[in-house]
Every structure is written in C-alpha cells, then in structure tokens.
Amino acid sequence: MATLAELKAQKDALEAQIAEAIKTERKDAIAQVRELIAAFELTEKEVFAKKRGAKSTVAAKYKNPQTGETWTGRGRTPKWLAGKNKEDFAI
Structure with a gap:
C-alpha cells in the first residue's frame, strides 16, 4: 500500500x-x-443570448373609457377601478 x-x-x-x-x-x-x-x-x-421562457400575453378584460387604460384582471387592481363594479368596465 x-x-x-x-x-x-x-x-x-x-x-x-x-x-x-x-x-x-x-x-x-x-x-x-x-x-x-x-x-x-x-x-x-x-x-x-439568454433564452427565457416565452411570456404569454393576456388579453385585457377591463378598460377605462376615459383614459383608454386597460387591465387584464391579473395583479393589483388599478386605482381607476378600485371600489367600482368591474363588470361595468368589462370589454
């Protein structure tokens, strides 16, 4: 050894x-x-190049008729929609 x-x-x-x-x-x-x-x-x-997972885009579900802003319904509720009936702004 x-x-x-x-x-x-x-x-x-x-x-x-x-x-x-x-x-x-x-x-x-x-x-x-x-x-x-x-x-x-x-x-x-x-x-x-770094390949990352493909991000999918989500269609907007709600629209502010005054400004044209949209929201998908994901994430934090925008100020213009807070406290209001979401269905009134549905697209």
Whole structure:
C-alpha cells in the first residue's frame, strides 16, 4: 500500500497533467469556436443570448373609457377601478 506522501505526490503530478491538458485543449476549443463564428457570421448576441421562457400575453378584460387604460384582471387592481363594479368596465 502506498504511503500518504506517495499518494500526495501522485495527486500533485496528476493535477499538473490536468492543468496542462486543459491549457492545450482550451486553445484548440477556442480555435474551433472562432472558425465556427467566422464561417456562420455569428454575432455576440446570437451566441450568448439568454433564452427565457416565452411570456404569454393576456388579453385585457377591463378598460377605462376615459383614459383608454386597460387591465387584464391579473395583479393589483388599478386605482381607476378600485371600489367600482368591474363588470361595468368589462370589454
């Protein structure tokens, strides 16, 4: 069985090999990415755009006839509708 010192030495040697492999393979990966970007004329926005869940739009259910403001019925009740019968403003 290997001693603790031998195992630590092996670990250090492996970590050095890993660091060297990362350094070498990273250069190759960067070169491949640059080739693809150039070949397809990609922009930074296309490559790094964050995709988020599609937001669905909800149709307005209520409308203020004086200002034209609308409300979907979701969230906080607008001031122009507070304390009034919602059905009177239904679209």
